[in-house]
Amino acid sequence: MELDYLATILLSSLSSASILLIAAMGLAVVFGLMGVINLAHSEFLMIGAYAALTVTKAGVPYILSIPIAVMITMSIGAIVEMLIVRRLYGRLFDTMLATWGLSMFFMQLVVVIFGTSTVSVATIPQFNVSIGEYSLDGYRLLMILVAALMFLFVYLLMTKTVYGMKARASIQQPEMAQAIGIDSNRVNTLTFSIGCGLAGFAGAILLPLVPATPTMGLAFAVKSFLAVVVAGPVALTGTVLTTLGLGGGSSITASFLSSVIGEVFFFLITALLLWLYPCGISAKWRRKL
Amino acid sequence: MKNYIIKSMFVCGAVFGASSTFADVNVGAIYDVTGSFSIFGVMQSNAVKLAIDDINAKGGLLGEKLNLITYDTQSELSKYTQYANTTVLRDRPAVVFGGMTSSSREAIRPIFRKANIPYFYSTLYEGGACDKQTFVTAPSASQQIKPLVEWAIKKYGPKMFIMAPDYNYGTISALWYHEYAKQFNGEVVGEDFLALTVTDYTPTIQKIQRAKPDFVVAIPVGPNQVGFLEQFTSAGLKDSIPVVSSNYSTANEQVLLTPNAGKGIVSSHVYFSSLDNPENKAFLKKWAEVYGKGQTISPEAVTAWNAVHLWANSVEKAGTFKSKSVYTALESGEINFKGPNGDVSMEPGSHHVKQNTYIAMGDDNYGFEVLETFKAVAPSYENQKCDLIANPKLVKHFTPKA
Structure with missing residues (x-):
């Protein structure tokens, strides 16, 4: 096996894992941290992509469309939290049912507004990098950096800021948090909307790689949910590890064997890990996040 | 209790029987109007509606008004059998149009066979579906893949790489590419089958670079096709390795792509909206009047439109809506239609159509x-x-190796 081929496989598998991490980060906050099962989560990713696409079409540079997409998804997230999720805290099945319905609603809403297929835009960055005889999509490699920065941002936000402490307090000990004067309802709304904003960010930043379609969220939904579930209670660091292992591993398997075996690898290892660690791989870690 | 059930069944039967006597002639349509395959389903469902309205506006068929009943299968396979049974039992349709993936067609084909109702399928597919009740107006592999392989080998060279979705359409089509590669002295230097859930094509793209083909055959379905071409282009490969496809443009994938990624992709199909003929112009005008301007019409809208008109022609020839006489008419070899894609004619034995x-x-x-x-x-x-004339009891799905 030539060195350049090996290097391309490693780099591209790392980028595949990074893309999965980008898609799963919002879920790590909403599900991993808050424990809310939001089945409409991947639709926020789709909304982010459509938001970025729409403003880019209106003439806004692509790079500026990303913060706009984040703001839009954060606001929708806050509304959803106040109208639906807040009323169902602690009612697992009701939350699942409500957010599942919501996901169908969003999907059809986008079909009604934009139609089943949407024209893409030419202003999205495309460049490539070559390694030896092989060439790779440069934007895709950039995602490794984006994923690292995204993780760092969320990690520092949750551990080093006052908001982060309030957020964790409101989730872990809501009554105690309220007793010392934290408006835990408002903090929870913000945390949920940050999770949705992260999904929106993912949709917008992945737009050059994954075309915006009403059902694009589904492609990420299953794998990112599994990655977060396998990660367990130490949601953020755990998710980094699982996306690297599962996403990267399945990409390497697909490169050497076949795409089908790559998929099989992902789900088989997931099943195996959940069998070994029913509460997630981080169940016995002594870290906080 | 037993008596009660039987009695109530009689009542139901009477009610349905009565309603169908007075109703117009029902026409069933089963399409994925919502969900991930709506990208295909909406076009076909709209085309069927346009055709039925067109026939009704001209005074109906044999003096009767056609009543279109559309079912939305929501891109879920289980809904196909459910709604196929519903339409057979409740609507007693004279004909049914529908189906999208090959798996959905195989799911509902037996239901119409049992009910003995003519069933028209108009989505491009791998070919080989054969039974008395099924009629296919879409192109099959031998119509689409053969010319494409012949053309591409002549133009680009003998070595091809195949990437296909991992279900019956993809795997059987790949067999066809192998078959025709052999026939035209080509060589398959690599292939990769991808599950419908795959969105990351880098492993495939690396395999393509490693195999160094003269051209790539890419037949993923719908959004997957778009994702693959986008990633293939961003990896900077499109200028060195041409891409050909026998299903690209079926769902208007080209409008989803960035213009750069769509440029130069070669597709073989039975219809492109740029065709210059009076039937196409009239069709596009009618479509724009009803569904608005600026839509790109997919080939399957045209094959669905043709399906309705071929059926209508056969009913007129038969002089009745009765299934048996309609089959005889369709198998007469005289059922033709001048469609937006040129002349189409029903082949008597195989229930498929001859077209450009x-x-x-x-x-x-x-x-x-x-x-x-x-x-x-x-x-x-x-x-x-x-050959369903010589062997009317034939029920099979022929594949190149079967």
Whole structure:
């Protein structure tokens, strides 16, 4: 096996894992941290992509469309939290049912507004990098950096800021948090909307790689949910590890064997890990996040 | 209790029976109007509606008004059998149009066979479906893949790489590419089958670079096709390795792509909206009047439109809506229609249609330039294997190795 081929496989598998991490980060906050099962989560990713696409079409540079997409998804997230999720805290099945319905609603809403297929835009960055005889999509490699920065941002936000402490307090000990004067309802709304904003960010930043379609969220939904579930209670660091292992591993398997075996690898290892660690791989870690 | 059930069944039967006596002639349509395959389903469902309205506006069929009943299968396979049974039992339709994936067609085909209702399928597919009740107006592999392979090997060279979705359409089509590669002295230097859930094509793209083919055959379905071409282009490969496809443009994938990624993709199909003939102009005008301007019409809208008109012609020839006489008419070899894609005619034995195949190249403005026209291409494989006149009891799905 030539060195350049090996290097391309490693780099591209790392980028595949990074893309999965980008898609799963919002879920790590909403599900991993808050424990809310939001089945409409991947639709926020789709909304982010459509938001970025729409403003880019209106003439806004692509790079500026990303913060706009984040703001839009954060606001929708806050509304959803106040109208639906807040009323169902602690009612697992009701939350699942409500957010599942919501996901169908969003999907059809986008079909009604934009139609089943949407024209893409030419202003999205495309460049490539070559390694030896092989060439790779440069934007895709950039995602490794984006994923690292995204993780760092969320990690520092949750551990080093006052908001982060309030957020964790409101989730872990809501009554105690309220007793010392934290408006835990408002903090929870913000945390949920940050999770949705992260999904929106993912949709917008992945737009050059994954075309915006009403059902694009589904492609990420299953794998990112599994990655977060396998990660367990130490949601953020755990998710980094699982996306690297599962996403990267399945990409390497697909490169050497076949795409089908790559998929099989992902789900088989997931099943195996959940069998070994029913509460997630981080169940016995002594870290906080 | 037993008596009660039987009695109530009689009552139900009477009610349904009565309603159908007074009602118009029902026409069933089963399409994925919502969900991930709506990208295909909406076009076909709209085309069927347009055709039925067109016939009704001209005074109906045999003096009767046609009543279209559309079911939305929501891109879920289980809904197909459910709604196929519903339409058979409740609507007693004279004909049913529908189906999208090959798996959905295989799911509902037996239901219409049992109910003995003519069933028209108009989505391009791998070919080989054969039974008395099924009629296919979409191109099969022998009509689409054969001209494409012949053309591409002549143009680019013998070595091809195949990437296909991992279900019956993809795997059987890949067998066809192998078959025709052999026939035209080509060689398959690599292939990769991808599950429908895969969105990351880098492993495939690396395999393609490693195999160094003269051209790539890419037949993923819908959004997956778009994702693959986008990633293939961003990896900077499109300029060195040409891409050909026998299903690209089926769901208007070209409008989803960035114009740069769509440029130069070669597609073989039975219809492109840029075709210059009076029927196409009239069809596009009618479509724009009803559904609005600026839509790109997919080939399957045209094959669905043709399906309704071929059926209507056969009913007129038969002089009745009765299934048996309609089959006889459809098998007469005299059922033709001048469609937006040129002349189409029903092949008597195989229940597939003879039609033109066009090889076209995408431009950077979501359009296609027709490079070559293969006139009146017969579904040669189906004609050879499937003769429902000589053998009316035949029920099979022929594949190249079966």
